Amino acid sequence: MELIYYYPIMVLLAVILYYLSLRIVIHTQFLFVNKETPSRKTFILEEQASKHLLDKLTLFMNEEKPFLDGDVSLITLANSLDVNPKVLSFVINEHSNKNFNDYINDWRVEEVKKRLNDKAYKHYKMLSIAFDCGFNSKSTFNLAFKKATGLSPSQYKNSNTY
Structure with missing residues (x-):
């Protein structure tokens, strides 16, 4: 058989190969299309x-x-409220847009601010107040305070008069 007879067969095979490759690419794109998923809220807890x-x-x-x-901890707090820790974590994340640690630290910072503004605590050292409010380290306290208020604890104390 001469070479000229193989050309139509080669062209036909090339077209079939191209067609199959195109179908695979298109099918793969459909596999990776970002499908919209329902919000977590419907899976964890109803809005009310x-x-x-x-x-x-x-x-x-x-x-x-x-x-x-x-x-x-999340577990001890959930047990106190008689709820599942995952449910409590979901509620905190959903409504405060914070994780559990940031949520707790915000409460602690607010308590520190109350005590710093209270004349009864004027003679207390800043770190003593922080430890009394639940912080376990100076660095955690400083970071949480700065994150919550935009000021360092000493800047906040100096900006407020008793």
């Missing part, structure tokens, strides 16, 4: 129940002040 738990958490934080304990 979530707000109710947030209110319960806020009330508990104001009355019992568990954040003053330096060893407070």
Whole structure:
């Protein structure tokens, strides 16, 4: 057989190969299309129940002040509220846009600010107040305070008069 008879067969094979390659590429693109997933809220907790738990958490934080304990954890707080730790974590993340540690540290910072503005604590050292409010280290306290207020603790103390 002469070479001229192989050209149509080669062209046909090239077209088939091109067609199959194109189908694979198109099919692969469909596999990796970012499909919209429902929000986590529908899987974890309904909106009304979530707000109710947030209110319960806020009330508990104001009355019992568990954040003053330096060893407070998501599990211990969830047990105190009689909820699943994952549910509590979801509510904190969803409503405060913070993780558990940042949420607790914000409560601690607010307590430090109250005490710094209270004349009864005027003779206390800053670090003593921080430890009393649940912070376990000076560096954590300084970072959390700066993150929450935009000022270092000493800048905040100097800017407020008793």
